[in-house]
Amino acid sequence: MTFEDQVDLALRAEALRIDPPITDLVEGGVARGRRLQRRHRARMVATGAVLTLVAGVGSVLAVPSFTGVGGSGPVAADDTAGGDGGGGPAGDAPAELDPDAVLDAVSALLPPGEITHANASSHGPTSAWVDFVYDDGDGASWMSATVTLAAVGATPSCTAALDGICEDRMLDDGTTVLLEAGPYYHQEGREPGRLQWRATAASPSGLTVRLDEMNAPSEKRSELTRAEPPLTLDQLAAVVTDDVWRELTAGLPVESEEDRAAQEAADEAAAAVAALEEARVGAELAADLGPGWVGGGLEMPRSAVPSPGQRAGLPEGYHGAVVNRDVFATGSMTLEDLCAPGVEKGLESLPCEPAGEGVWIHRVQSVGEIAAGDPVQDDVSVLYVDDDGMLSHVRVWVSEPAEASTPERRAAALTWLDEQVEALTRAAMAAVVEPGR
Amino acid sequence: MAGSAEGFMEFATSCSGRLFRTAWLLTGDWHLAEDLVQETLGKVYRAWTRRARPDDPAAYARTTLVRTFISQRRRRGASERPTDSVPEVAVPEIDVALRVTLIGALGQLDDKDRAVLVLRYWEDRSVEETAVELGLSAGAVRSRCFRALDRLRAVLGDGALWPESRPTPNEVS
Numbered sequence: 001m002t003f004e005d006q007v008d009l010a011l012r013a014e015a016l017r018i019d020p021p022i023t024d025l026v027e028g029g030v031a032r033g034r035r036l037q038r039r040h041r042a043r044m045v046a047t048g049a050v051l052t053l054v055a056g057v058g059s060v061l062a063v064p065s066f067t068g069v070g071g072s073g074p075v076a077a078d079d080t081a082g083g084d085g086g087g088g089p090a091g092d093a094p095a096e097l098d099p100d101a102v103l104d105a106v107s108a109l110l111p112p113g114e115i116t117h118a119n120a121s122s123h124g125p126t127s128a129w130v131d132f133v134y135d136d137g138d139g140a141s142w143m144s145a146t147v148t149l150a151a152v153g154a155t156p157s158c159t160a161a162l163d164g165i166c167e168d169r170m171l172d173d174g175t176t177v178l179l180e181a182g183p184y185y186h187q188e189g190r191e192p193g194r195l196q197w198r199a200t201a202a203s204p205s206g207l208t209v210r211l212d213e214m215n216a217p218s219e220k221r222s223e224l225t226r227a228e229p230p231l232t233l234d235q236l237a238a239v240v241t242d243d244v245w246r247e248l249t250a251g252l253p254v255e256s257e258e259d260r261a262a263q264e265a266a267d268e269a270a271a272a273v274a275a276l277e278e279a280r281v282g283a284e285l286a287a288d289l290g291p292g293w294v295g296g297g298l299e300m301p302r303s304a305v306p307s308p309g310q311r312a313g314l315p316e317g318y319h320g321a322v323v324n325r326d327v328f329a330t331g332s333m334t335l336e337d338l339c340a341p342g343v344e345k346g347l348e349s350l351p352c353e354p355a356g357e358g359v360w361i362h363r364v365q366s367v368g369e370i371a372a373g374d375p376v377q378d379d380v381s382v383l384y385v386d387d388d389g390m391l392s393h394v395r396v397w398v399s400e401p402a403e404a405s406t407p408e409r410r411a412a413a414l415t416w417l418d419e420q421v422e423a424l425t426r427a428a429m430a431a432v433v434e435p436g437r
Numbered sequence: 438m439a440g441s442a443e444g445f446m447e448f449a450t451s452c453s454g455r456l457f458r459t460a461w462l463l464t465g466d467w468h469l470a471e472d473l474v475q476e477t478l479g480k481v482y483r484a485w486t487r488r489a490r491p492d493d494p495a496a497y498a499r500t501t502l503v504r505t506f507i508s509q510r511r512r513r514g515a516s517e518r519p520t521d522s523v524p525e526v527a528v529p530e531i532d533v534a535l536r537v538t539l540i541g542a543l544g545q546l547d548d549k550d551r552a553v554l555v556l557r558y559w560e561d562r563s564v565e566e567t568a569v570e571l572g573l574s575a576g577a578v579r580s581r582c583f584r585a586l587d588r589l590r591a592v593l594g595d596g597a598l599w600p601e602s603r604p605t606p607n608e609v610s
Binding site (some may be wrong): 003010011014015020033035036037125326328329 | 446454456459471478479480482486540554572
């Protein structure tokens, strides 16, 4: 029995040993749920006037009307915008931002519609992220929102990937509102109709609220449901500048600049130690691959790269040629998992081919129509499974932009990959023969 | 349909036992586990009544529990460590000292590493499912799992945790 098997059994036995206090758990859980509901209702009463406007006639947004996109008219906004202290609900200040409360608040600020597939998660005590599908009756839209309270205010800037319209506005209280709209994919010709619109409000006090919407029910790989996202940019701006965000984040304990700097320094020191260890792993891998390979060092940790001589044959300009190795304990990964054929994100995984006792070759290749700017990629991996089921996986990949690729260049790259199989096999077997790497 | 708690009590009664076992492995403390499950059920209750019954309430509750655990631990910092107290429940097949050692060893792990182990082995989640529940990449789950096992091995010693002569879980009531 391996140590992993022992852990598996011991955890199960330990969990099954105890006798859960079911009645206390259920009663306590319901009581807390009702308490959360009461708090929520109290919050919503505080913002009731604004919500009525959002759902009803729609007042004029405090930010100057954004005329670039949309045009069905602004919905509503509170002119105090995304908050800088003061106010806030009475009673105990929350210890952290409640993601469910963020989801509730966004939902309440949208025009009438149906919300499904909602998720809400915490990104630390003062940051939350939510996403959901919103349908106002004219087509489902994937929407996401982020609310973050920091020690100091940030200045939002135009997102390079959103290659469309980007305008900013300054509110009276110093809040910057950034409005962006454009195609989701920045590559020319790639789903130009898939649109992403976004509003970001950043106050000098450190509160940042962002809301994104699309004209499709998911971020990627879905049919478009409408010509444009459901809310105009002014409507998005009304949501991110609503006063509810100031109330939800009032009193949250924000990490000071000094604490943040100290934590960053500690993280950097720990990262430097970890990077050295990862560079050592890369050097070991290079040694197992054999002559012609060197460790990736700090730039490519845990990896090995070919020397110029070893790289000979791979067409000039090709990227990659980086080797990585994973070793999986018995039972934690199977050949079936790694060799599963299929196509995902333009890469086809071919069935594994046997290549000796316990050795399989696995190839992955770009297929289909590849957009200019996207890579044409080819991988080859060697998998080795020992008698106990321990599995090692050593992979090398190469790629180049589609516009540079020719059948001749790709054939030469595939030949080069084939020439590396012997070294990959050596490294795969070495990891299992000498486990603990 | 939003606004109704219909079905919640039945769900909570049927799943709270498993949630508590998971919480026990995560916290190693009876009272913290109780608190964690009640907090989780409270959040599920509100989602259930505010929006709609989640598509897969058990999975929703498990994800909520694990994320609440990590969030609470981050907030409380390192000041709370699992106790060595094990409730008095008679299960003669398992050595009490061994149980304390296991819980103690789990308590030495980073919170996310511990959550990875519990999801992978007790909850039988795949690497990919664990990654989604914890908001990590699949690679990060694998590396955390290896690191956690290494740490446990270092604390417990290879072979010390579950000698071959010990009963299988099916033999444990």
